[in-house]
Amino acid sequence: MRRPWARDGGGHPDTATQAGVPSAPVDGAPLLSLRGLSKGFGPVQALTRVDLDLPAGQITALAGDNGAGKSVTIKTISGLWEPDGGQMVWEGHPVVLRSPKEAEGLGITTIYQDLALCDNLDIVQNMFLGHERSRRGVLDEASMELTARRTLEELHVTTVRSIRQPVASLSGGQRQSVAVAKAVMSHAKLVIMDEPTAALGVTQTRMVLDLIKRLSSQGVAVLVVSHNLNDVFAMADRIAILHLGRSVASGPITDFDPQVVVDYMTTGSSTRAGSGHHDGEG
Amino acid sequence: MARAEPPPAEEPKAAAEEASELAAMAATTGVTSPELLVDSLGEYLRAWWTRIRAGESGALPVLGGLVLIVVIFQVQQSAFLSAKNLVNLFILAALFVLFGLSEIFALLLSEIDLSIGYVAGVGAFIIAELIAPPNNWPWLPAVILGLLATAFLGLLQGLLITRFRLPSFVVTLGGYLFFQGLIIYLADIDSGAVGGVVRVPSTSVVFDLVNDNMSPLVGWIALVVVVALFAAVSLSRAARRRSQGLSAPPISIVVLTVAASAVAGVVLVVVCNVNRGVLVPLNGVPWVIPFVLLVVLAASFMLNRTRLGRYIYAIGANPEAARRAGINVAMVRTLTFVICAFTAGLAGLVYESWLGSVSVGISGGTYILFAVAAAVIGGTSLYGGRGKAYHALLGGLVIGAVDNGLGLLGVTAAGQDMATALVLIAAVTVDSVLRRRGTQTV
Numbered sequence: 001m002r003r004p005w006a007r008d009g010g011g012h013p014d015t016a017t018q019a020g021v022p023s024a025p026v027d028g029a030p031l032l033s034l035r036g037l038s039k040g041f042g043p044v045q046a047l048t049r050v051d052l053d054l055p056a057g058q059i060t061a062l063a064g065d066n067g068a069g070k071s072v073t074i075k076t077i078s079g080l081w082e083p084d085g086g087q088m089v090w091e092g093h094p095v096v097l098r099s100p101k102e103a104e105g106l107g108i109t110t111i112y113q114d115l116a117l118c119d120n121l122d123i124v125q126n127m128f129l130g131h132e133r134s135r136r137g138v139l140d141e142a143s144m145e146l147t148a149r150r151t152l153e154e155l156h157v158t159t160v161r162s163i164r165q166p167v168a169s170l171s172g173g174q175r176q177s178v179a180v181a182k183a184v185m186s187h188a189k190l191v192i193m194d195e196p197t198a199a200l201g202v203t204q205t206r207m208v209l210d211l212i213k214r215l216s217s218q219g220v221a222v223l224v225v226s227h228n229l230n231d232v233f234a235m236a237d238r239i240a241i242l243h244l245g246r247s248v249a250s251g252p253i254t255d256f257d258p259q260v261v262v263d264y265m266t267t268g269s270s271t272r273a274g275s276g277h278h279d280g281e282g
Numbered sequence: 283m284a285r286a287e288p289p290p291a292e293e294p295k296a297a298a299e300e301a302s303e304l305a306a307m308a309a310t311t312g313v314t315s316p317e318l319l320v321d322s323l324g325e326y327l328r329a330w331w332t333r334i335r336a337g338e339s340g341a342l343p344v345l346g347g348l349v350l351i352v353v354i355f356q357v358q359q360s361a362f363l364s365a366k367n368l369v370n371l372f373i374l375a376a377l378f379v380l381f382g383l384s385e386i387f388a389l390l391l392s393e394i395d396l397s398i399g400y401v402a403g404v405g406a407f408i409i410a411e412l413i414a415p416p417n418n419w420p421w422l423p424a425v426i427l428g429l430l431a432t433a434f435l436g437l438l439q440g441l442l443i444t445r446f447r448l449p450s451f452v453v454t455l456g457g458y459l460f461f462q463g464l465i466i467y468l469a470d471i472d473s474g475a476v477g478g479v480v481r482v483p484s485t486s487v488v489f490d491l492v493n494d495n496m497s498p499l500v501g502w503i504a505l506v507v508v509v510a511l512f513a514a515v516s517l518s519r520a521a522r523r524r525s526q527g528l529s530a531p532p533i534s535i536v537v538l539t540v541a542a543s544a545v546a547g548v549v550l551v552v553v554c555n556v557n558r559g560v561l562v563p564l565n566g567v568p569w570v571i572p573f574v575l576l577v578v579l580a581a582s583f584m585l586n587r588t589r590l591g592r593y594i595y596a597i598g599a600n601p602e603a604a605r606r607a608g609i610n611v612a613m614v615r616t617l618t619f620v621i622c623a624f625t626a627g628l629a630g631l632v633y634e635s636w637l638g639s640v641s642v643g644i645s646g647g648t649y650i651l652f653a654v655a656a657a658v659i660g661g662t663s664l665y666g667g668r669g670k671a672y673h674a675l676l677g678g679l680v681i682g683a684v685d686n687g688l689g690l691l692g693v694t695a696a697g698q699d700m701a702t703a704l705v706l707i708a709a710v711t712v713d714s715v716l717r718r719r720g721t722q723t724v
Contacts, residue, residue, distance in 0.1 A: 100606075116603035118596045120667040129596055130607030138587050145528050164529045 029092050030055040031221040032077070032108075032190055037086035039072055046072040048245045049086065053238075054190060059212060059222045061232040061253070064242035065265045070225045073242065074192050077223070078110040079103030107189035113198060115179045119168035123160060124148040126167055127182045151181050155214055159207065173204030180211055190221045197231050209235045229258045243268035326532055343712065344661060344676045348683065355687035362690055365556035369568065372550075373492055373636060375682025376574040380629035381649050382656025382681075383581055383674035387622040389657055390585075390598045391615055392666025393450035397439065397457030398653055399646025401623045402630030404461050405432040406640040407468045409631060410480040413488060416473065421487040429627040435461065436623025440616035450619075462646060469642045478642035482634050491573060491635040495566030498555040504572065505547045513540040570632055575675075577628060582671035584621075594618055598667030648699075655706035656681045663713055680705070 030053040039047040047069045054060050064070050075081050077088070079097035088095050090106055097103045100110075117126050124141070127148045133140040148163055157177040160170065167175055176196055183191045196212065197205045212235055216222045226232050232239060233253060240250035241264040248268045249256075263270035355362040381398060388395040405428045411417060412424035435457070442453045469475040482489045496504065516536050523530035554567040585591035593614045596604040605611050629649075634640040658664060659680050660673030684705055688698045 101608075114602075116600070116606050118599040118603050118667070120595055120599040121592075125592060125596075129592075129603070130609050132589050132592060134589060139589065139592065142523065142526055142528055146526070162529055 029089070031091060033089040034073075034077070035087045035089065037073070037076065037088070038084045039076060039081060040084055046245050047076070047083070049247075050242065050245070051247050052240050052250070054221045054223055055238070056189065056221045057216055057219045058237040059216045059224060059235055060238045060240060061236035062223055062225045062240050062242065063227075063229070063232060063261055063265055067244070068242040068265070069245040070242060071194075072245075074110065074194060074223065074225060077103070077190075078108060078192060104186070107187060108192065109183040109186055109188035109190070110192040111176075111179045111183060111194065111196070113194050115175055117167045117175055117178060120166055122166050123152075123163040123170075123178050126178055127151070127185055129182075131186070147185070148181070151185050152177070154218070155181055155184065155211055157181060157211065171204060172200045173207045176200070176204075176208045177211055180215060184215065184218070184220070188220060190223065191215060192223045192225075194225050195227065196224060197226065197228060205231065229261055232261070233258060241265060326535055341661060341672075341676060344659060344680065347659075348676070348680055351680065351683050351687065355683070355690065359687070359690050362687060364558075365553050366558035367686065367690065368553050369558060371682050371686040372554075372571055373568055374686055375678045376492075376570045377629060377632050377636060377678075378652050378656045378681045378685075379574050379674045379678030380577065380625060380632055381653035382660060382677045383578060383671060384622050384625035384629060385650075385653040385657045386660075386662050386669050386671065386674055387581075387594070387618050387625065388450065389654075389662050389664060390594050390667065390669050391618055392598050393443070393615070393619075394654070395439070395450065395454045395457075395619065395622050395626075396650050397435075397454040397461055398622065398626035398629070399644070399649035400458055400461035400465065401432050401435050401626040402633060402649065403465045403640070403644040403646050404435065404468070404630070405429060405627035406630035406634040406644070407465055407480065409488060410482050410634050410640045411468065411472050411474060413486050414474050414480055414483055425488065425631060428631070429624055432627030432630065433620050433624040436620040436626075437616065439623070440619030443619065444612040444615045458646070458650070465644065466642050479639050480641075481639045482637075484638065488631065488635050489638060490569065492568055492570045492632060493635065493638070495554070495564070495568050496572075498551075498566050501551045501555060501567040504567075505551050509540070509544045509547055512543060516540060570635070574632070577625070578671050578675055581625070581674075585671055590614065590617065595667055600667075651706065652681050652685075652702070655702065655709065658713055659705065659709040661713075664710065665713075677709075 032052075032054040034050055034052040036049040036051065037047055038045070038049055050069065050073060052060075052062070052073065062070050062073060072081065076083050077097075079100045079102050082096070082098060088097065095106065097106075097108075103110075118129065121129065124145050128144045133143050145163065152160070152163065155177065157174075160174055160177070167178055170178065180191070180193075193212070196208050200208060209231060212222055212224065216237070224232075224236065236253045238251065239253050239256055239261065241248050241261060243264060243266075246268070249264050249270075260270045260272055263272060352363070361367055381402070384398045385395060408431050409424050409428035412419040412427065413421055439450075439453050439457050442448055443450045466478070469478045469480070472480065474480060484493075516539065517533070520530045520533060520536045550571070551567060554571075555565050557563050557565045559565070585594065593604060593609050596607070596609065597611055597614055601611055604614075630640075633644070656674060656677030657669065658677065660669075660675070660677030662669030662673045662677075681702065684702060685698065688701055693701070
């Protein structure tokens, strides 16, 4: 299937000026599209006409150097900050998100780097935090434990020895798994992950990457912010690159190679030949 | 434990990798709660031992400390383990248990409530003034009103702490002084208070709470019923959880727990049923003991089995995570201060029943220190999120034993204060050291 999402980038100094032109995907609308999103903080223009497409069932990596606008982008999508200009289109309809609650209501879950887990609670308790099931005022532990176990099995999270152990005793990768499972249980359609593999060892990183792939294979759109290009190429279906608050390139990951991505991240353009990402194969 | 089935083609490799991954996980995971994974008693005990060595010692050091304290006092003064003294000790401990429980609620949130000694005093004064002449109220409405008043004081402090984001330390320190003044004011406006003292009529139920006993037969019947209920509930729950494929402790552990509580109960009833009267026979379990056990049970239920309890633990460990989970953090924190003050009101009730009167000279400051000491000695962390209702029982018994034992040995007030302070500092040190070890092994 032709996927002409990749925007013209190669060697063109004015890439950003073309960024505002929406390119309709061929195989159905993406779950969420950002069109010309802008956000400024006083004199600082954090985002300038950023475009981003997040199709369901695919992993999109959001790459960029420090200060490129990755955090502002995900915070805008998760409803923390309202954009100054531009449009967000969710399942074909324009939406305005004024609070994280509204984003959650749509099915957008954000997993920040701190994972927001309570160390003293066990895995089941963390997965159901804020959404506990109860019968006549008494917590229904049996039902919660069964659901939590099923969710973890669906995600093939098999390395935890007991789902009744406190998350304080879990490794970094396992904690990440619990956070992901929590998102799955909330029936999220879009899961945003901020640096999911930062500070993880090799084995743990692999485990988390597999987990993210399984998450997207369940039909969830995943947006991953990552500095680590090895991880990006290991898991992502698509990539979008920001440079100084502007979208400079995006498209299927197969159209890129690490060197080209580094070029885009550092300079906002790439002159390398044969990278195959020009105009998204078209 | 569920395992992923790797595709057959790459099975050997995948299986090998999985195994190495599992090993890596095990190496990085620490050793918390391995009891949950084992089926036999032997494995359970081994897992328990590894957990103790990892710094998750649970109730063991407290029980050890309690035995040590008892042995020391018994060697020094043979009357320590007499039935008469033990019952006195239990009653004293009952007071500390309630104060400790009250403080545990605040500590679980990583907060502190320094006002509970005088909150209890206010509650005790209101109850006593209502049931004493000239008011002569029946006991039940008086007790309800007194407890509502203490809950209201907790609400005020909780609102100040959560709405204005003031440190609980400062707000409740203000409460400490304010409520001390309030007690003097209550005594001043009451014509029944002579010299700042209100007597609890010895005919009232409030007086009987500590000073009346179950008949020996009723004590035995109550014990049998309670142990039978406990055994039935815990065995059937464990069996049900097992049949549903949920994690549950081995049956042998459940049986041991039931047996241990049965033994403790039998000892309690035997000791209390010994005649401890001098001229007239006096025996039976004082009503305050089942009363306090019931309060601890209710608190335990609230903390473990309800949303509110779950949220208290969550906020104590990670308020930001709780907020993101959609929990109304300010409301839960306020409610916790209400519960804390209400429990202090119960302590006030036991206090005035024990003394038969309540005076403006109530040493609320000492009781706050004892409350924190009982909570921390019992195993509740000062750093929030870790603690159980039963910790108040353990801590209250230790503080009660120290206080009673030193009094029995004729140690001066100065010596008693210093000894209690040392026990408190020792407990906090243990908490801090264990916490550090705990984080290192994770």
